[in-house]
Amino acid sequence: MKSKYTLLKDIFNDPDSFYDKKVILSGWVKTNRLSKTFGFIELNDGTSFKSIQVVYDDLLTNFVDISKITIGSALEIDGNIVKSEGDKQSFEIKASDIKIIGLSSNENPIQKKRHTFEYLRTIPHLRVRTNTFLAVFRIRSLIAQSIHNFFQNNSFVYVHTPIITSTDAEGAGEMFRVSTMDLNRLPKDKKGDIDYSQELFGKSTFLTVSGQLTVEPFCTAFRNVYTFGPTFRAENSNTSRHASEFWMIEPEMAFADLEQNMDVAEEMLKYIISEILSKGKDEIEFFNKLIDTELLARLQNVLNSEFARITYTEAVDLLLKADVTFEYPVSWGENLQSEHERYLSEEVFKRPVFVTDYPKEIKAFYMKLNDDNKTVRAMDLLVPGIGEIIGGSQREENEETLLAKIRENNISEEEYSWYLDTRRFGTFPHAGFGLGFERAVMYLTGMKNIRDVIPYPRTPNNAVI
């Protein structure tokens, strides 16, 4: 992209080559410090996490206006890159001309002070200008890109599965209904029930809760595939790690079993970490300093250690033997509670841990039944601080067994006939998992609330903007 403007990222990459050179910068004021005849502006142009210090003095014809410049104002600055006399930066720009492109009103709520995340959530359109969110959303972008790179490098095909689905109860929670009908005048059929045949699609439709089922047919053609898109859950969940709209990555691999599934998940996470450590250095250092002082050590530890792998049955044994009193009792056949998962990842292993082979009763119908007839080839990846970040399984490839599971679970055979076709017309072992994108962002930045890693978070009773 050609432009008359020099970008801050280029200056920070190689400051020496800019010394005593004239440049034109454009960007936004982070802060302004003023003395009688001179002042300092910190300017960020969006291309770098770091800002540059602009030195200006009363030789500027518009010195009075510049000295009153407000946070957020957009400026164009002509000047020379020079060695800085200050301690906190090695170079700065000495302004020969400053144009005010857009003055910020003095009512800008973003101030030169610490704001709480709670307050900033009420102004999602403005919080992105603060350091924390500049760091969060650049890292979020880097993580997304590195996920694509990882799969593309490994011959996966990216599939856009539908966001509107007609399959009710895809198996994971409450769904948002997609309707074109007038809620105040719902059409009724002869029995007095709502007549969904009058919908635009001629039937009920919903927002997807997972792309997994619709990506599986692509796995039967392209071998290795993945989805990466938005997902919607209408649950009334009020926690720091649930959102109504979030993004999910769901790879599906042909001729793969659960072990390979875990290998890919582990390799993928390590790849993402190595990418953000090299490409998001400034941002990760910022998180490590101000958000989570153990972040860097944790990321390096994860990068250099193997993830633990235990079965559900082993996990239950470990928990039963644990010298800890849990609020909820542990017993084989029950779901692991958050406190149990936390104990395993935070106390026992102190690193990510795969828990596999859960009782079939507490897992989805499509998971492959083990020979013991009691457990399925499922895996959850638990990480310290967040809990479950990945859920996956080897899929049941046997048509008869899958059909039996569908009937056992009172799922409509008719509605899933297309899914059964994947087993009828040339079945094969396959496996996949779902990675909660925002949970990954939380884990990799140290941010504690999912609302602070989504640009415009949607949670129950909260859809600001």
Place this chain on the structure above:
RNA sequence: UCCGCUAUAGCUCAGUGGUAGAGCAAUCGGCUGUUAACCGAUCGGUCGGUGGUUCGAGCCCACCUGGCGGAGCCA
């Protein structure tokens, strides 16, 4: 949805039944190298809402609403 905490100036908070406070921001002024600059002044309030107890409520009680934390559901 359940449990707990919470709501005072634009923001962050103090205020222990008896006159509404501070820091930051903003505005004005001072200051020749600042780094969340510093110093002085000014401005700033329906104490979330409704009802109750009391001579008197920001403070006590009830309900409602919002926010946060935890649990469940899950990613």
